[in-house]
Amino acid sequence: MSPLTSLPQKPWIWAWIGAILMWLIIMSVSGIVAGGQVMSAAASFGTFFVIVAIGQMFVITLGPGNVDLSIPACITLSATLAMKFMNGDPNLLLPGFLISLSVGLVIGTLNFLLILLLRIPPIIATLSASFLYQSTAIWSNRGLRVKPPEVLGDFAVSKILGVPILTIVVLILSVAMAFTLHRTRFGLSVLAVGQNQKAAKLAGIRVERVRFLTYLMYAVLAAICGFFLAGFSGGAALNMGEQYLLMSIAVVVIGGTSVAGGDANLTGLWGASLFIFLLVSMLNTLGLSAGYRLIVTGAIIVGIIAISGRKSAI
Amino acid sequence: MKINTIGKLCILATVGSMATTSAIADTSGKRIALSNNYAGNSWRQAMLTSWDKVGSAAVADGVVAAADAFTTAENQVTEQAAQIQNLILQGYDAIVINAASPEGLNGAVKEACDAGVVVVSFDGIVTEPCAYRIAVDFKQMGKVQVEYLADRLSDGGNLLEIRGLAGVFVDDEISAGIHAGVEENAQFEIQGSVHGDWAQDVAQKAVAGILPSLPEIKAVVTQGGDGYGAAQAFKAAGRPTPIIVMGNRHDELTWWKEQKDASGYETMSVSIAPGVSTLAFWVAQQVLDGNSVPQDLTVPFLEITQDTLEESLANTQAGGVANVEYTLDDSIAVITGN
Structure with a gap:
């Protein structure tokens, strides 16, 4: 089979088709120049979705029931503690970043302990633990918005030839994670556990260790996302993580990763992130009211999942 | 004792x-x-x-x-x-x-x-x-923004509206007030409307998405908690900063003060x-x-003007709201x- 005819069977292709379609519609309404600017903005904002979605993708790939709902709280807590500690001082950038990383490590470990030791299903464990993390964020700074050090803010919004630097960094990260998923022992173990946990165990894979590393990795990625997001948008806010809960799952699923687990790809994450940003921008550009916007967004997402989720007969 | x-x-x-x-x-x-x-x-x-x-x-x-x-x-x-x-x-x-x-x-x-x-x-x-x-009186809170702009911009111009959280009563009311104000001041036209969920990062994202498709924007009408994000989006797009109505948040007032000191930037701020x-x-x-x-x-509602900016800013807790x-x-x- 030639690569071209096999393309429609790639689960990630639909997200990209959707993204390009939205982009063409925006350009047909607003012109080529606007199209370029919108794409640059999409890359900026899509980057944050991708960081989080990479982690969620690994978790979802572990198989049915695996999903992490503590991510918004992790983003908020990481950003809040780091910004509060640095208090705008550029000399504290590195320790601030380390604080973010530790928040991720602690949350990932706690999540996994709840799942493993108390045998709580991941959805419930991560959701209930997220109240703990969110409350800690509220308690630590009462919602006061501390500005990031200027150098962090500048870095988060800087661009080379119209391409955000952060996007380039996350692109490199994506390639590394794709390699991890498809070429390393850890990645293949994640896929194997997702396909059949019992078989994976019998084959000698240490299932719980794989799960632990996966949840840990996700929390750390979310914490990093929080750190840069606070830099990008001028400070941490208590509700800054809110939209990443559903979006992290939507991006993974639209991107063609199997909800049933065991089958994942990173190419689709970028397509889906760009698609969602461009979709909302297109609907805003066309001036649809919020009600219609939500209906159209929902319908298109369902449509894409229906098409991309269909198992090919071959 | x-x-x-x-x-x-x-x-x-x-x-x-x-x-x-x-x-x-x-x-x-x-x-x-x-x-x-x-x-x-x-x-x-x-x-x-x-x-x-x-x-x-x-x-x-x-x-x-x-x-x-x-x-x-x-x-x-x-x-x-x-x-x-x-x-x-x-x-x-x-x-x-x-x-x-x-x-x-x-x-x-x-x-x-x-x-x-x-x-x-x-x-x-x-x-x-x-x-x-x-x-x-949320309607009035929307309307005063347009009335202020009518004073500032006698020729009118294009507006960008940032709304709050879709489906919430407060969002509908403020927006209705803004639209009522625009109806009375026909020199203004709302060119685009996005939902910023009263959060700077959400507003920043929504504005960045629609901005390339918009003509020159004279002013941004808002609901509070979204003005700073809008300012960031205009800056990132390399566009001139319009009159952005602020919402009494400390970061918004700080930004306003910086612009005022640097270039005499004038706007107003209103919230509860x-x-x-x-x-x-x-x-x-x-x-x-x-x-x-x-x-x-x-x-x-609490309105902050060009003249009361310094005093309000001094009395507002860093990172909080007036x-x-x-x-x-x-x-x-x-x-x-x-």
């Missing part, structure tokens, strides 16, 4: 009774609860802090016996209804509510009224007739002071005291003024 404390108490009591005459004697045994549906943003945090500050001072002064705050975890109507029922059972004399829904809590509010509990709703008000309402919770507290206290209070009160807390006398003025 002991004499000193008693002495202080006497002075407090004297001062208190001079200011409030009958209030202390009548409500000193009464307990007031705050039922709050959401605490997850800086405005709500400031609202709770103000409540705690004024409430605990009132308890210490013996004006009321308790002023406890309760916040639901999930911002859901059912959860808050159950919470109100619990507060009735716990024997509170008055319940002050910031409601998750204007209609959804009416059953629980009616139960409270029937049990003889005074119910005062504010910010997120309830429609149940037996409750007192401290409403903000989170301390409106303390007005609700005193209204509940006054009702318990047997004073006549109108069922519907309107609270003025605030006004009400004393008993302020509250009586609002009550009798209506």
Whole structure:
């Protein structure tokens, strides 16, 4: 089979088709120049979705029931503690970043302990633990918005030839994670556990260790996302993580990763992130009211999942 | 030491009774609860802090016996209804509510009224007739922005509207006020409308997405908590900064001050002071005291102008939102003024 005819069977292709379609519609309404600017903005904002979605993708790939709902709280807590500690001082950038990383490590470990030791299903464990993390964020700074050090803010919004630097960094990260998923022992173990946990165990894979590393990795990625997001948008806010809960799952699923687990790809994450940003921008550009916007967004997402989720007969 | 404390108490009591005459004697045994549906943003945090500050001072002064705050975890109507029922059972004399829904809590509010509990709703008000309402004229809050712009831009021009959270009463009201203002000032046209969810990062993202498709924008009308994000989006797009109406947040006021100092940038800022919770507290206290209070009160919103910017900024906690807390006398003025 030639690569071209096999393309429609790639689960990630639909997200990209959707993204390009939205982009063409925006350009047909607003012109080529606007199209370029919108794409640059999409890359900026899509980057944050991708960081989080990479982690969620690994978790979802572990198989049915695996999903992490503590991510918004992790983003908020990481950003809040780091910004509060640095208090705008550029000399504290590195320790601030380390604080973010530790928040991720602690949350990932706690999540996994709840799942493993108390045998709580991941959805419930991560959701209930997220109240703990969110409350800690509220308690630590009462919602006061501390500005990031200027150098962090500048870095988060800087661009080379119209391409955000952060996007380039996350692109490199994506390639590394794709390699991890498809070429390393850890990645293949994640896929194997997702396909059949019992078989994976019998084959000698240490299932719980794989799960632990996966949840840990996700929390750390979310914490990093929080750190840069606070830099990008001028400070941490208590509700800054809110939209990443559903979006992290939507991006993974639209991107063609199997909800049933065991089958994942990173190419689709970028397509889906760009698609969602461009979709909302297109609907805003066309001036649809919020009600219609939500209906159209929902319908298109369902449509894409229906098409991309269909198992090919071959 | 002991004499000193008693002495202080006497002075407090004297001062208190001079200011409030009958209030202390009548409500000193009464307990007031705050039922709050959401605490997850800086405005709500400031609202709770103000409540705690004024409430605990009132308890210490013996004006009321308790002023406890309760916040639901999930911002859901059912959860808050159950919470109100619990507060009735716990024997509170008055319940002050910031409601998750204007209609959804009416059953629980009616139960409270029937049990003889005074119910005062504010910010997120309830429609149940037996409750007192401290409403903000959100429509007017939208309209003053356009009126200000009409003063500034006699030739009018294109506007970008940043709305709040879709489906929420407050968002519809402010937006209706903005649109009413634009209808009266035909020189303005709203070229685009996005939802910023009252959050800087969400507003920044939404504006960045629509901006390339828009013609020159003269001004941005907002709902609060979104002005700084809009400014960032204009900057990132390399566009000239329009007049962006701010929403009293510290980062917004700081940004405005920087622009003012650098280039004489002029705008206005408008929002509701989170301390409106303390007005609700005193209204509940006054009702318990047997004073006549109108069922519907309107609270003025807090407007910051070019001239009051420095003063407001200095009085606003870093990272917080401009605030006004009400004393008993302020509250009586609002009550009798209506």
